[in-house]
Amino acid sequence: MNKTWNNKAWFLVLPVLALVAFSAVIPLMTVVNYSVQDTFGNNVFFWAGTEWFEEILHSDRFWAAMGRNLVFSAVVLAIEVPLGIFIALNMPRKGWGVPVCLVLMALPLLIPFNVVGTIWQVFGRIDIGLLGRGLYALGLDYNYVNDPVDAWATIVLMDVWHWTSLVVLLCYAGLVSIPDAYYQAAKIDGASRWAVFRYIQLPKMHRVLLIAILLRFMDSFMIYTEPFVLTGGGPGNTTTFLSIDLVKLAIGEFNLGEAAAMSIIYFLIILLMSWVFYTVMTNYGTEKR
Amino acid sequence: MARIDVKGLRHAYTDRPASEADYALRRVDHVFEDGGAYALLGPSGCGKTTLLNIISGLIRPSEGAILFNGTDVTDLPTEARNIAQVFQFPVVYDTMTVYDNLAFPLRNRRVPEEAVARRVREVIAMLGLEERANRRAQGLTGDEKQKISLGRGLVRADVNAILFDEPLTVIDPHLKWALRTQLKEMHRRFGHTMVYVTHDQTEALTFADTVVVMYEGEIVQIGTPEELFERPRHTFVGYFIGSPGMNLLPATLDGTTARLGSQAVELPGRPAMQPAGRLQVGIRPEFVRLGREGMPVSIGKVEDVGRKKIVRAKLEGEDISVVIDEDAEIPAEPHVTFDPAHLNLYADSWRLELGARP
Numbered sequence: 001m002n003k004t005w006n007n008k009a010w011f012l013v014l015p016v017l018a019l020v021a022f023s024a025v026i027p028l029m030t031v032v033n034y035s036v037q038d039t040f041g042n043n044v045f046f047w048a049g050t051e052w053f054e055e056i057l058h059s060d061r062f063w064a065a066m067g068r069n070l071v072f073s074a075v076v077l078a079i080e081v082p083l084g085i086f087i088a089l090n091m092p093r094k095g096w097g098v099p100v101c102l103v104l105m106a107l108p109l110l111i112p113f114n115v116v117g118t119i120w121q122v123f124g125r126i127d128i129g130l131l132g133r134g135l136y137a138l139g140l141d142y143n144y145v146n147d148p149v150d151a152w153a154t155i156v157l158m159d160v161w162h163w164t165s166l167v168v169l170l171c172y173a174g175l176v177s178i179p180d181a182y183y184q185a186a187k188i189d190g191a192s193r194w195a196v197f198r199y200i201q202l203p204k205m206h207r208v209l210l211i212a213i214l215l216r217f218m219d220s221f222m223i224y225t226e227p228f229v230l231t232g233g234g235p236g237n238t239t240t241f242l243s244i245d246l247v248k249l250a251i252g253e254f255n256l257g258e259a260a261a262m263s264i265i266y267f268l269i270i271l272l273m274s275w276v277f278y279t280v281m282t283n284y285g286t287e288k289r
Numbered sequence: 290m291a292r293i294d295v296k297g298l299r300h301a302y303t304d305r306p307a308s309e310a311d312y313a314l315r316r317v318d319h320v321f322e323d324g325g326a327y328a329l330l331g332p333s334g335c336g337k338t339t340l341l342n343i344i345s346g347l348i349r350p351s352e353g354a355i356l357f358n359g360t361d362v363t364d365l366p367t368e369a370r371n372i373a374q375v376f377q378f379p380v381v382y383d384t385m386t387v388y389d390n391l392a393f394p395l396r397n398r399r400v401p402e403e404a405v406a407r408r409v410r411e412v413i414a415m416l417g418l419e420e421r422a423n424r425r426a427q428g429l430t431g432d433e434k435q436k437i438s439l440g441r442g443l444v445r446a447d448v449n450a451i452l453f454d455e456p457l458t459v460i461d462p463h464l465k466w467a468l469r470t471q472l473k474e475m476h477r478r479f480g481h482t483m484v485y486v487t488h489d490q491t492e493a494l495t496f497a498d499t500v501v502v503m504y505e506g507e508i509v510q511i512g513t514p515e516e517l518f519e520r521p522r523h524t525f526v527g528y529f530i531g532s533p534g535m536n537l538l539p540a541t542l543d544g545t546t547a548r549l550g551s552q553a554v555e556l557p558g559r560p561a562m563q564p565a566g567r568l569q570v571g572i573r574p575e576f577v578r579l580g581r582e583g584m585p586v587s588i589g590k591v592e593d594v595g596r597k598k599i600v601r602a603k604l605e606g607e608d609i610s611v612v613i614d615e616d617a618e619i620p621a622e623p624h625v626t627f628d629p630a631h632l633n634l635y636a637d638s639w640r641l642e643l644g645a646r647p
Contacts, residue, residue, distance in 0.1 A: 184347050185380040187367040189441060190397040199382045199393075
């Protein structure tokens with residue numbers, strides 16, 4: 001096939017290029033700038049090379065936060081995806097229940113992140129919170145401020161409450177697009193409830209589920225606001241995720257060079273993981289042809 | 290294999306049908322004999338798919354009962370009725386191979402694997418899908434997908450009946466003929482009760498021994514293709530079957546003479562009782578002769594349809610079609626005569642028997 005080359009077409013790409021440069025490339029470059037230099041104030045900078053990067057990669061603190069992040073994403077995905085599918089499967093398909101369910105599902109998604117954190121911060125308090133008081137009244141020794149397990153449980157619960165709706169809505173969209181004839185054919189073929197799920201519903205949800213998992217992974221790996229409001233990273237460092245650690249490093253300790261190096265590594269990890277996720281999951285559907 | 294009786298079936302898709310018009314199925318009583326090949330023929334929205342879904346149990350009728358071999362199955366779910374059904378648009382299980390798709394209905398019923406293999410191989414060979422057997426169903430063409438749907442309907446040997454809901458709509462024309470012939474062959478070999486829903490008269494007439502014509506939620510005529518053609522019980526059947534449809538001319542009756550405006554046509558007999566209501570004379574375009582004698586007509590246009598020509602004309606101000614041979618001449622002052630053996634008389638759209646000679 002002969003393609004016509006016309007270099008004038010590049011002019012049409014220029015506006016987008018300019019926009020992306022201002023919104024992403026230039027800010028990123030300033031971070032790169034910090035990551036390879038050191039300063040003692042007064043706007044005087046010294047070349048530091050890869051020192052900051054080496055320091056980050058050899059820091060136990062960084063790897064500990066990374067580990068917590070990975071565990072958190074894994075736990076959250078393991079709960080939200082099956083739960084989301086389960087709820088979507090049981091949502092009504094017609095009648096007045098549909099708008100009611102959709103609005104109820106969308107509500108948590110509409111609440112600003114720090115409000116979500118505040119809601120759960122109050123909800124879980126053992127002096128005035130409904131959850132905290134309730135568990136206390138049941139005789140459970142619950143205290144998310146002192147107990148790492150309780151803090152984790154609360155954060156996971158908060159994230160499930162906040163984000164399962166996203167998985168539900170995406171799966172529901174996939175489910176309602178399945179024509180009735182499929183269910184009728186399954187009845188004729190004598191398929192069990194499980195077979196209907198396995199061979200009709202799951203394949204039809206495959207694409208939206210892929211997007212749901214990708215979004216939930218990225219978001220949970222970058223989580224900041226809610227745990228920051230709820231626990232502030234504590235007790236100790238037990239809920240200090242990468243983003244919280246990054247802010248502590250950059251603003252709390254004013255260690256700009258190290259923080260810049262860390263954010264670049266953090267960014268590359270998310271980029272890499274999303275790419276791996278996407279490639280693996282899109283190929284999964286096609287390789288067996 | 291089973292004889293299927295439907296008794297007093299009525300169905301409305303609304304919960305509280307207010308009037309007769311709310312019923313998709315007004316009233317249907319019929320017996321599908323064991324091993325028969327039936328076609329349900331009718332225009333879109335006449336209730337034929339509803340009737341099919343009631344037989345397979347996908348819909349529970351508002352009133353009436355369905356009996357398989359004399360046993361009432363009205364309250365049995367689809368799974369328990371042992372029925373095969375093929376739908377208008379292909380349904381395939383994307384993630385399975387073609388082989389597994391066809392094996393699915395058998396495996397769900399715990400048929401031993403060697404029996405599954407035997408049946409599936411047979412059906413795959415019949416549909417000409419051997420080369421595709423181990424491919425995933427996802428990337429196949431629409432034709433191939435519909436063949437799989439058909440195959441899943443045919444794979445179970447012990448079904449009570451096989452129901453087809455316009456299964457060849459999405460199939461390429463040149464394949465339609467071949468598949469229909471295969472279905473017919475299947476019917477001859479295995480003797481299943483088959484019900485075939487279609488709005489295509491050619492499909493219905495070539496597939497079935499008995500054609501059931503439906504119109505506005507009711508069965509208007511049941512018969513062999515010849516009966517439907519020669520003695521349509523209802524003007525709808527006359528109009529719907531045949532191409533072009535039957536000519537229907539408003540008339541008044543005077544003994545055995547039907548008067549069409551200023552013209553008169555002698556009928557082969559007279560109805561048993563003096564008919565009431567709107568009278569029409571029906572004559573198929575194939576049985577109208579164009580010549581120099583008879584009733585004068587004015588010719589509108591002539592359509593060439595291959596070996597025949599269709600002449601569209603006006604007789605006493607009413608539209609009339611005449612089928613003539615390709616090389617037949619059209620006279621300068623055209624007149625028509627009707628073949629008396631093929632004249633039909635309708636009162637309020639229903640055919641009158643013209644048995645009694647005076």
